[in-house]
Amino acid sequence: MIELVSDDRCIRCGICVKVCPTHVFDADAEGLPFIARQEDCQTCFVCEAHCPADALYVSPYADVAVDVEEESLIANGLLGSWRATVGWGPGRTKLASVDTTEFINRILPPRPGSAAR
């Protein structure tokens, strides 16, 4: 579930409030988004991909809230890591343009049984 909106990094663009498909964020009077309905988060990571400031962190735990610390997320390269993987942001290569899905059948493991999956 979403666990962090970084005050330091957030540029108050409001994109996360708009793009979250389950309406988890509200914004305060200054335009700073906050996590208003964490239990409605479906852990889909789309807010992270769309955040131009790498200010959001979605924990992979779907059903339990966990404590996160911004400094250690930054130290571990996790703030903005999904956007980087998707290849969004200036100067990046889009994941779609290096998508290997069509080639994965070339490396299928040998199958001991003959029955179909």
Add this chain to the structure above:
Amino acid sequence: MGEIDVKLTADVLVIGGGPAAAWAAWSAASNGANVALVDKGYLGTSGATAPGGTNLLYLPPDQKLRDQAVEQRFKGGGFLSEPSWTYRVLDQVYINLERIEKWGYPFVRDEEGVPQRGHLQGLEYMNLMRKVVLKAGVKVLDHHPSLELLVDEHGVGGARGVSRLDNKEWEVRANAVVLATGGCAFLSKGLGCNVLTGDGLLMASELGAELSGMEFSRAYAPSAAFGTITRGRLLGWATYYDEEGNVLNSDGNRGQILHRAVSEGRTVYAMLNKADTPEKQAILRSSHAVFFLPYDRTGIDPFTQKFPLTLRAEGTVRGTGGIRLVSEDCSTTVAGLYAAGDAASRERLMGGMSGGGAFNASWAICSGTWSGEAAAAYALAQSRNAGSRDLRPAGRYGLQAGETSGSVAVGAPASDSSRPSQKELVAAVQQEVSLKINYFRNVPSLQGSLARLNALWPIAGSFSERGGIQQRVRSREIAAMAATARWMHTASLERKETRAMHALAEYPEQDPNQLHRITLSGIDEIAVRYDKVPGSSA
């Protein structure tokens, strides 16, 4: 509610925000209609496609390849599909994927320079579709969940709902409506699936539309036990282990190992150790990148360390049942009402088996295109503007009493403190679509479940909790989910055989005498009839 804050009139109203909705809106606008699109979430991120990636049913125009695919599908779907529909999807999706490439989607090419169009990265695809839809002139209203359709004696005439970001009531009048609201995954947190609560099935049924194929709803997808990434393809490189570390799939088959374990409360662990070189691992990472997020973020190396798995319900999303389509243009039995994507029954294309996401993804593209085109033609042929029709709101379930001027909301007032909370109602419905009941189907267990759901229906189908907009929307979602579960179990009990995705323990064989589709209608009382498969001899 009472006052409507925002009133709009369009030729075509599209409800939904996933690929089927996007294609329907683009298609209707491209055919000259003035189009509004309303979605519960955000066009570009809503639904099962956007957060991950999706394979497509896509073949080059090679007759032999296509003949084989159609034949394979006909058998796999339990002979309930129509080959002509499979061919027309293959034709249409080829055209539309060329369009996507022209619009800027960066398909990779193989060594011979052939574009590989059989897979789309969801975020890139849906971000592009949003731009295309806006450029086509569609009025896009995000965070505008629909609560009910509008109707008069001539058919559907628009919808009403709420705007989540500013607490306003909206009404869009339109002579044609495309329901592209997705299937129903029961708030299981499958990737991107929590906006998919069967809303369109309920809205259509309130207008008297029929449903078909609701027994083909036995889909569950693997994810990390703690996570949401319901993508199973890379588990083809996994070894499965039990809690003691014994290998479970030494014959190379994963089969029902996970289904049995999860339903019995045992944990299965997986490790992708069949991708045993850095080169193979890199290929998998650039294919289903989202698959790795939960592991990277919890410090698990999935290639060398075991991770626990679970299954999340995908209901009708990866099933094939939904609103029955009466014609090739995706029209329904209600005048002016069309259905596309997972909200529609996909039996005509694929019978009773979706075969992963590929068929559904291509179906979304094609049904969106066809429904949009037909809705535009229908709306533009009407002599009367929708704004001047004498329309009434048709919603009956999960709505606040007196919520809309014309509707007759059913059920007890929500102030009764003995009522279960929304959270409890959601859990109660989810329990009835558990693996134990809905995957390992048998007659007494389904009957018991249906009886409990019927007993719950007067509560689950009425307004469930006062509060803000979230509660109003959730109340309607609970009604839609409870109704969907009842339709599923009703159809499952009716199909006394095992065919395609449907399996019933007492009837493990396919029965040639049941080569028909099961069509349902009604909500409080569910009527059943059998529908002949066009072209079949049965």
